[in-house]
Amino acid sequence: MAIAVASSRRVLIATAGTDAESTFEIGSVSKALTGLLYSDALERGVVSPTTTLGEVLPLDGFGPIAAVSLGSLAVHRSGLPRLAPGMSVLRRSLAFSIRGANPYGETVAELVEQTRGVRVGSPRPRYSNLGFQLLGHATASADGRGYGRLLHEVLGPRYSTPSRQDDLDDADLQGASRLGRLVEPWVGEALAPAGGIRASVSTIGGLLRSILDHTAPGLTALRPVADFSPGVRIGVAWITVPYRGRTITWHNGATGGFSSWIGIDREAGVGVAVLSARHGAVDRPGFRLLEEIATSGSAVLG
Template structure:
């Protein structure tokens, strides 16, 4: 059975099960009820739905498992592919500050020994998933298979990712077709490191985490703080902490729900963080439209969908044992960060529930 509660800082006493309680922080009991229903629907050992509306936060926690020793909203959760929103913002900041243009050929930055083709893969191609790369390198699966249920990405380090990219020959001219690619964004992280002379983790920490005051966000497991324990599809089998290997830029971020809300609130009010104001505005701008009627819109960091009141920006992610959804709507001043400790399964309600909460907010 899932229990849910509105968390009042600093949260419920350690070791106690969450119990339903009234929302008194923002005066909107309806939101507390809706978030509590979402926590129950997630059906995961640990779940947090954290919402910010015009800067006022409502955080509801719960889960099917025994309450951890630390309040659930104070744990760090693996956000998987939602890390790409951080890497996209990082590129936007480097462009906004004049350090890069986005048009740099990635292979040249990574030390390719031969000249690129007529249309080289650029940083912009990598961040928009139009580089002509597959979801994962061709040699990924044989190497990852022995650790498929534990840490497949950890068996594919930085050097292999870079080498696979430099050897790859795209079937289609870069910039002509969209294909979602963890491989591409991982390469982008290595290219940014090469262009700046700073490893992606240090670059992200210096240019994003510190200016945004994301003190409870980390780029590797066990780096201070307390990480949530992920579980398999059954919600009971624990899995090891996620090791992103050479794919850090595509999936390494782990953060508390409060830090994730802080990250999203900065997107709603870019002026609150002067070093990143230009980049935070830039990542709202559509850079790619695809599909029938060009209904699928992308920025360099987010998927962008229309609502009656204005655009909704979002990104989801998953690791072997956790899931996350991040989204925000400038028209309503609303941000939502949802996390849970269970691997997604067929017809999983988690992402759909989180998306619907944000989309239906009017």
């Protein structure tokens, strides 16, 4: 496990059983990074909220999905299902449960093919991994770069988006299930924007600091623009909620062997990240630590 606590001036890191440079699967915290990339692309005029998937991805003849806008994907109001309908979800879930197998692994071309004829529902709030996979790859395609290259060139080279297990090295931790069984890494080119990024705690700590000192690209992603559920607002992936009298902007993540949480108290000017190489929610300690830091941040962070 590793924890980062940040202000605009410094980052404090604590680790247990690892070091500050080993990488974790950050799961759906990847969506928060995709939010920054998309918002940065908006600011640069590469895409607009009304840009459709069919304008930037090869979806001719695929049906209604081609008309889905990037703006609707950004706030989980696209009407797309949680996962691509062509994934054979039950078979993959069984393989993971029995063998700890990676349920992903598609290329971007395979992901696009899985969306052929997908039914697009009503534009109500509905969390969609598929939606953020497509948002990230659509943004990268519009910018003329693959997603991994866009991530490196906009947010920095210390993130990785492994497509195969062979892409991993000694710095990449292996995760374990809730019961402690080692599981296969969740890798795959298509997965990256929604859940396939790896990062170290020092890298995530640096991201927190850059958000708090307003140097991170795409900061408008954190600004809540739509209701997501009662009392909950959403920006581009980033969720904003009231918590014990404070306002917290956050996202969490989980893969088969990892769990993650990142949160910011923008009024207090502090942030926290919790990364674990074991499956099991870390939201509660993340929220509690951020509350403690927010109320005594000047003493802790100097």
